[in-house]
Amino acid sequence: MIKIACLNAISPIGLNKLTPTYELTKQEDEAQAFLVRSTNLHEYVFSQNLDCIARAGAGVNNIPLDRCSEQGIVVFNTPGANANAVKELVLAGLLLACRDIVGGIEWCQSHKQDVDIIKTTEKEKKNFAGEELAGKTLGVIGLGAIGTKVANVAIALGMNVIGYDPFISIHAAWSLSSKVQHALNCDDLLEKADFITLHLPLTNDTKEMINQTYFDKMKSNVVLLNFSRDILVNEQDLKVALETHKIKKYITDFPNPTVMQFKNTIVIPHLGASTEESEDNCAKMAVQECMDYLENGNIKNSVNYPSCDMGICKSQARICVLHKNIPNMIGQITNILAKENINITNLINNSRNQVAYTLLDLENKIPEETKKLLSSITGVSKIRVLQ
Structure with missing residues (x-):
């Protein structure tokens, strides 16, 4: 088992x-x-x-x-x-940003004992007036599975959409509406967008990438939505941008002690998925x-x-070698198998940065001693034998 x-x-x-x-x-x-x-x-x-x-x-x-x-x-x-769940919450974020729905609901609750609430509402509703999404420009930074869906639904709502992703996959490109404008660099998007939504992985390169430099390139009164990771945004720079009205509203799915103190911020309790x-x-x-x-x-x-696929294992044995991405690794593996008179019928080797993965299909079953020899190769992290 x-x-x-x-x-x-x-x-x-x-x-x-x-x-x-x-x-x-x-x-x-x-x-x-x-x-x-x-x-x-x-x-x-x-x-x-x-x-x-x-x-x-x-x-x-x-x-x-x-x-x-x-x-x-x-x-x-x-x-x-x-992706669909997050897309729908981003859509909710857009609506919360342009219409003061939260303020309106809170006002209604505070007046629930008012017997003349119908008349009072007609007098007060102007305080919660907003704007429409149609005709506004949405900038989507990151066109992966979620960003692509957000861009497409924004097009359906009548928005102009600009997307930026220098690493967009072929699948995402095929899935993206032809009406989405492609920004050649992020500056083009920042200069034009009324709303900006982030859909990026958190890496050393993207940590706090949305900072004062980015804010300086944006239009005034931009709405920033972050449903990816909170530390994509430099929060001290964000605080200044909110105070100076460079950012009109910040909508985020990530509560933390710092952002909870900011004005003009709508914080959702990590409900994306x-x-x-x-x-x-x-x-x-x-x-x-x-x-x-x-x-x-x-x-x-x-x-x-790295990704690696040799389909269903139909050979006598398949060896899975997880190892460092260093020279002569394949030679050492195949030499051991050759000395044991074990024939290789198929082999795949893929690498990713400092690590690599090798799959070998064999005509013979693998003795435990051979597995030990393979495991003893310098740089091998683990050997798995399927037979």
Whole structure:
């Protein structure tokens, strides 16, 4: 039996995808896979049994990626599984930004004892007047699964949309409405947009990238929406931008002690992916990623190892080698197999930054001694044998 541990509540819709060869366990040290959402694993001591971690969601800042790579643990996430849920909340954010819906609701609640509320409403509603989205310009920074959906729905609402993403994928480009204008650089977008929405991963390059330099290039009274990560924005620079009306409103899905003190800010309690459908989709994708890796060695949607797919394993054996991206690694692996008179029928090697992954299909089953020889190669993090 292949054992999987759920470190958080995982949708039964996803867990039902597990075949009878899998068993859920509460004994984490015996599990070959973890399914996780928010559990912080940075101080966690991983067992040698652990082969992979699947995050049912997009963000993986709760997982120590470098340490996982060193130990040969593949970390998956589920990009796009929650895209529709986040898109819909961004749409809500746009509406909250241009119409004072929150203020209006609070006013109604404060006057619920007023027997003349109908007349009072007609006098006071002008205080909550807003503007329409149609005809305004939305700048979308980051055209991944979520950004593309946001751009398309904004087009449907009659907005002008400018998108910027120097790394846009072929799939995203095909999915994007032809009416979305493509900015060649971010400055073009910043100068024209009435609303700006962020859909970027958090990396060393994007941390606090929205700062005073960016604010200086924006129009005055811009609405900034952040449903990606709070620290994409330099909050001290944001405070100044709000006070000087460079930013008219800041809409974010990330409460923290600093942003909660800012005026003209609407803070939502991290509800982007909090729908039943999103949790089901993330769970299904996470389970399927784990199963394909554990059964066939295939890697899809990993955040620390390269993608690699050799389909269903039909050979006598398949070896999965997780190793450092250094010279002569393939030569050392194939030399050991040749000395053991084991023939290779197929081989794939892909790399990602400092790590690499090699899959080999073989005509013969692998003796335990051969696995030990492969594991002893300098730079090998883990060997998995499927047979």
